[in-house]
Amino acid sequence: MIVSKLPQVGTTIFTTMSQLAAECGALNLSQGFPDFDGPQTLREAVCRHVIAGHNQYAPMIGLPALREQVAAKIERCYGRRLDETREVTITPGATEAIFCAVQALVQPGDEVIVFDPCYDSYEPAVQLAGGRCVHVPLSLPNFAIDWERLEAAINSRTRLIILNSPHNPSGALISRAELDLLAALIRDYDIHLISDEVYEHLVYDGAPHASVLAHEELYARAFVVSSFGKTYHVTGWKTGYVVAPPDLTDELRKVHQFVTFCGITPLQWALADYMSAHPEHVDELPAFYQSKRDLFCDLLKGSRFAFTPTPGTYFQLVDYSAIRDDLSDVEMAEWLTREHGVASIPVSVFYQEPPQDLRLLRFCFAKREDTLRQAAEKLCRV
Numbered sequence: 001m002i003v004s005k006l007p008q009v010g011t012t013i014f015t016t017m018s019q020l021a022a023e024c025g026a027l028n029l030s031q032g033f034p035d036f037d038g039p040q041t042l043r044e045a046v047c048r049h050v051i052a053g054h055n056q057y058a059p060m061i062g063l064p065a066l067r068e069q070v071a072a073k074i075e076r077c078y079g080r081r082l083d084e085t086r087e088v089t090i091t092p093g094a095t096e097a098i099f100c101a102v103q104a105l106v107q108p109g110d111e112v113i114v115f116d117p118c119y120d121s122y123e124p125a126v127q128l129a130g131g132r133c134v135h136v137p138l139s140l141p142n143f144a145i146d147w148e149r150l151e152a153a154i155n156s157r158t159r160l161i162i163l164n165s166p167h168n169p170s171g172a173l174i175s176r177a178e179l180d181l182l183a184a185l186i187r188d189y190d191i192h193l194i195s196d197e198v199y200e201h202l203v204y205d206g207a208p209h210a211s212v213l214a215h216e217e218l219y220a221r222a223f224v225v226s227s228f229g230k231t232y233h234v235t236g237w238k239t240g241y242v243v244a245p246p247d248l249t250d251e252l253r254k255v256h257q258f259v260t261f262c263g264i265t266p267l268q269w270a271l272a273d274y275m276s277a278h279p280e281h282v283d284e285l286p287a288f289y290q291s292k293r294d295l296f297c298d299l300l301k302g303s304r305f306a307f308t309p310t311p312g313t314y315f316q317l318v319d320y321s322a323i324r325d326d327l328s329d330v331e332m333a334e335w336l337t338r339e340h341g342v343a344s345i346p347v348s349v350f351y352q353e354p355p356q357d358l359r360l361l362r363f364c365f366a367k368r369e370d371t372l373r374q375a376a377e378k379l380c381r382v
C-alpha cells in the first residue's frame with residue numbers, strides 16, 4: 001500500500017478546465033499562458049545555440065552570462081547591485097526555485113504563512129518539508145493584507161511568509177508602505193520570506209512594482225523569485241531565477257543541486273543574448289499587457305459581469321453574481337465553458353476555506369486581440 005505524502009493533491013482545476021475547454025471547443029482563458037509566441041529573435045537564438053553545441057549541463061548556479069543580465073536588470077529596475085555569483089541562481093522555472101527555497105528553510109513542525117487566495121504550488125512544497133501552512137485570507141474586495149490577522153498568525157514557530165505581488169489570481173499589488181509594515185512586524189522574529197514576483201513587469205496605470213529587492217531590511221531575509229517564462233511569453237521554457245543574500249543562496253543551492261542540478265543550457269544562452277540586446281523588453285511590457293487588459297475590459301463593459309480593471313498580472317477577475325448567483329464559482333466556470341464557450345478559473349480553488357458568497361472567475365487576457373474579441377463577444381451574450 002502506498003501512503004501518500006500528498007493525499008489531498010489530485011488533478012488541478014487548471015488541467016480540468018483546459019481539458020473541458022478542449023472537449024467543448026471553448027476559448028481557453030483559464031490557464032495562465034499566452035496564445036502568442038515570444039520574440040522571434042529569442043526563439044531563433046535557441047536554435048542557434050543548439051546548433052552551436054550548447055547542449056551539455058549548464059553550471060549548477062546558472063550560466064554566468066545570464067546571471068549577469070539578471071543582475072544588470074535588477075540594478076536598472078530596483079537599484080540593487082548584486083553579486084551575481086553569490087546571490088543569483090538560475091532555476092528550471094519559478095516553481096523549482098520556490099520548492100528549493102521552502103526545502104532549504106522549513107523544518108518539521110515549522111509554520112509557513114500564505115495569503116489566500118494563493119498559488120497552488122506553495123502548500124505541497126511546505127508539506128513535503130514537514131511544515132504546515134497557515135492560511136491568512138486577504139481582505140475583500142481588494143485582496144489586501146489583513147494586518148490584524150497576519151499579526152495574530154505569527155508566532156515562534158513561524159519560519160517563513162510567502163508573498164506574491166503582483167498577485168495571482170487577483171492582480172493586487174503590495175505597496176512599498178506595506179513592505180515597511182511587514183518589516184516592522186517581523187523585525188523581532190526569526191522569519192524569512194519568499195517573495196514570488198513572477199509578474200514583476202506586469203503592472204499597470206503607471207504603478208510601480210514594490211520589489212522586495214528594493215527593500216534593504218526585507219531583502220536581508222528573503223528569496224525573491226521571478227520567471228523568464230512570464231516576462232518573455234515562453235511559459236513552456238520553465239526557466240526562472242531566484243535572488244537571495246549569500247547565506248540563503250548557499251542553502252538554496254544545496255537543495256537545487258539535488259533536485260534538478262541546473263536549468264536548460266540553450267535556453268539560458270538564448271535568454272542571455274536576448275536580454276543583452278533588448279533591455280527595453282521589460283520596460284515595454286506594462287504597456288503591451290495594459291493594452292490587452294484595456295481592450296478586454298472595454299469589451300466586457302457591454303456584459304453583465306462586474307469588475308475593476310486589474311492593477312497587475314495578466315488575470316482579470318469578474319463578479320458574475322448579477323448573472324447566476326445560484327451557482328458556485330466552480331459550477332459557473334463549468335457552465336460558462338459548456339454553454340457559452342469560454343473557459344475560466346473559479347477563484348475558490350485558490351483558498352483553503354473560500355468565503356461562502358464568493359462569485360468570482362479569473363480570465364487570462366494574455367491572448368491575441370482576436371481571441372479577446374471573440375471571448376468578450378461570447379461573454380456579452382451571457
Ligand SMILES: Cc1ncc(COP(=O)(O)O)c(C=O)c1O
Binds near residue numbers: 229230239
Ligand atoms: C504566482 C505564480 N508563481 C509561480 C508560477 C510558476 O512560474 P514558472 O512557470 O516559471 O515555474 C506561476 C505560474 O503560473 C504563478 O502564477
